[in-house]
Amino acid sequence: MERYILLGQGLYYLVTGLWALLSMRTFEKVTGPKTDHWLVNTIGLLLVVIGLALITGGVRKTMTPELAVLGVGTAGALLGIDVFYVSIKKISRIYLLDAVAELILIMVWIAKYYIIPE
Numbered sequence: 001m002e003r004y005i006l007l008g009q010g011l012y013y014l015v016t017g018l019w020a021l022l023s024m025r026t027f028e029k030v031t032g033p034k035t036d037h038w039l040v041n042t043i044g045l046l047l048v049v050i051g052l053a054l055i056t057g058g059v060r061k062t063m064t065p066e067l068a069v070l071g072v073g074t075a076g077a078l079l080g081i082d083v084f085y086v087s088i089k090k091i092s093r094i095y096l097l098d099a100v101a102e103l104i105l106i107m108v109w110i111a112k113y114y115i116i117p118e
Contacts, residue, residue: 001112002063009071009105010054016098017047032092050074068109075105 020027021044024037034040050070057067082099085091 003058003061005105005108005112006054006058006063006067006071009075010051010056010058012051012101012105013047013074014051014055017044017051020044021048031094068113072106072109075102075109078102079106 020040024034024040027040028034054067054071057063079099079102082091082095082102086093086095086099
């Protein structure tokens with residue numbers, strides 16, 4: 001199961017990170033206009049790197065505590081950012097869809113370690 005968590009989360013981050021990098025126009029069309037493209041590119045690149053790290057663990061079938069922290073920590077950070085900045089109307093409500101995805105990822109990690117441990 002760990003392998004699929006790593007691969008799924010890694011692929012989600014890889015795709016979303018690349019989307020912002022490869023097509024700012026379509027990214028902004030969905031998420032709203034951005035004033036700091038350098039910041040969008042920075043986050044996009046970081047998501048690509050995080051995604052590749054998680055995918056590497058999944059492909060190698062290697063789960064380490066560091067990968068679990070990276071997966072849960074990244075999902076938690078993005079969830080918090082999404083909810084906070086939507087609540088103060090700094091970013092589009094579309095980011096709540098990402099917040100739901102991040103919450104699901106956290107719940108999957110919790111299920112893996114606390115509800116259905118091997």
